[in-house]
Amino acid sequence: MCLGIPGRIVEIQPDGRAMGTVDFDGVRRSVCLAYTPEARPGDYVVVHVGFAISTVDPDEAARTLAVIRAIPDALAAELGTA
Amino acid sequence: MRYLDEYRDPELARRLLDELHRTATRPWTIMEVCGGQTHTIVRQGIDEVLPAGVRMIHGPGCPVCVTPLAAVDKALAIAARPEVIFTSYGDMLRVPGSHGDLLGLRARGADVRVVYTPLDAVRLAEQNPGRQVVFFAVGFETTAPANAMAVLRAAEAGLTNFSVLVSHVLVPPAITAIMDSPDNQVQAFLAAGHVCAVMGWTEYEPIAVRYGVPIVVTGFEPLDLVEGILMAVRQLEQGRAEVANQYVRAVRRNGNQAAREVMARVFRVTRRTWRGIGTIDHSGLALTERFTAFDADLRFATAELSVAENPQCIAGEILRGTRLPTDCPVYGTACTPRTPLGAPMVSSEGTCAAFHNAGRTRMSTVEE
Ligand code: SF4
Secondary structure (H helix, E strand, O other): OOOOEEEEEEEEOOOOOOEEEEEEOOEEEEEEOOOOOOOOOOOEEEEEOOEEEEEOOHHHHHHHHHHHHOOOOHHHHHHOOO | OOOOHHHHOHHHHHHHHHHHHHHOOOOEEEEEEEHHHHHHHHHHOHHHOOOOOEEEEEEEEOHHHHOOHHHHHHHHHHHOOOOEEEEEOHHHOOOOEOOEOHHHHHHOOOOEEEOOOHHHHHHHHHHOOOOEEEEEEEEOOOOHHHHHHHHHHHHHOOOOOEEEEEEEEOHHHHHHHHHHOOOOOOOEEEEEHHHHHHHOOOOHHHHHHHHOOOEEEEOOOHHHHHHHHHHHHHHHHHOOOOEEEOOOOOOOOOOOHHHHHHHHHHEEEEEEEEOOOEEEEEEEEEEOHHHHHHEHHHHOOOOOOOOOOOOOOOHHHHHHOOOOHHHOOOEOOOEEOOEOOOHHHOOOOOHHHHHHHOOOOOHHHOOO
16 A cells, blocks of 8 residues: 555646546546645656655656766776777 | 656666665665565565675565554454445455454455545445445555545545544654664664655654664665665765655655645544554554544444464564564465465565565575
8 A cells, every 4th residue: 555656647627626637657547636736737746545645856856867877887888888 | 657667777776786886895784664665675686686794674664564463353343343334455455363354354244345545435435324434544654644634524524424443653753663672783774755755854853863873765666775775875884874865856855744734633643553563652643632533443442352463473573674584484385475374474565475476485585
């Protein structure tokens, strides 16, 4: 039950009940968005047991990957492919 | 899929591991608290490619595993009542109680239903006014906002046939208990990213200071975990003990304010018994005074039942990280995910199930 996964908000229902549809790589589910009131369609949210508990920050996601990519690649250097 | 595939890139994982091998000069023992992280570490074999001496201990962060036997027995007693529709997250159904599990009870005719979200349980109560719908509200800080919202919605709808059997647990007091235990070996923690997505990490700051232990808020994908381990090892090598955040894309310092507000309205902090570990002060959540009308424990007045663990199960030592599943005499033989004798063999977040699913045998994990 404790596994949260990111999904993309497809739509937010207009009835003010904070429910929306989230796409998890093709599988769509109804998700409560009451805890991520700032989220908009197209945003990624981390969903636990039918509730979005956090928005995924695209800038920070890119930054984390950039930091990892910047690690010198010792193996490639040794093989002369760097 | 976006935000998953990139963090599973084996080439980048190898670079992180290289960096980790360059960084670690001494043996270090690190605990990942969360069962979801244990699952990834064991399935990907991350613990087997770490620098010599860097050792992962698998922590107690499996909600299925630590829900006390007494709570499981209460669930069984309530679910057996003819007027009750008992609802639960799926992975609680096979958790062994003193006498059987919820799945067995259902096979004998009890109305036990799996729900994906607690809001489904509220809906069932609305649709079945003549029945009592009970939801088994378990888990860490990750499921608490959802379970709190279910109670709030039921209250707003004026439902009198909905209640929750609450057995929530909290992570920081468990970390403190581990550091206080005389046989503790943990030198750094990977804190569970999604728990911190809800609660933030300010609770961990005094713990890091008091025990001189680095705590790295970490995500769940392979790259997250290796980077989290690297960040912990860097601190250990440099003699620092701070709270750091690896999982920046999803966790903010103060967590999720909206979720914390609803949790604070519905739940209060209480003493809680952890299965296999014992009772820890301030380590759980119970309903606040205002919402006691939704307390299944009070509504059905379940008496204290006498509880009995399977005597062969060493789950307590496994949850404290002092022994491995492969040390258990019945691991993989009498106890398998199909026939679990103890809670850690039930859900994929349990260390025994994670080991079993990854095909680990006693032979392959013999040390020295
Ligand atoms: S293998 Fe089964 S019996 Fe042994 S500790 Fe794990 S859950 Fe308990």
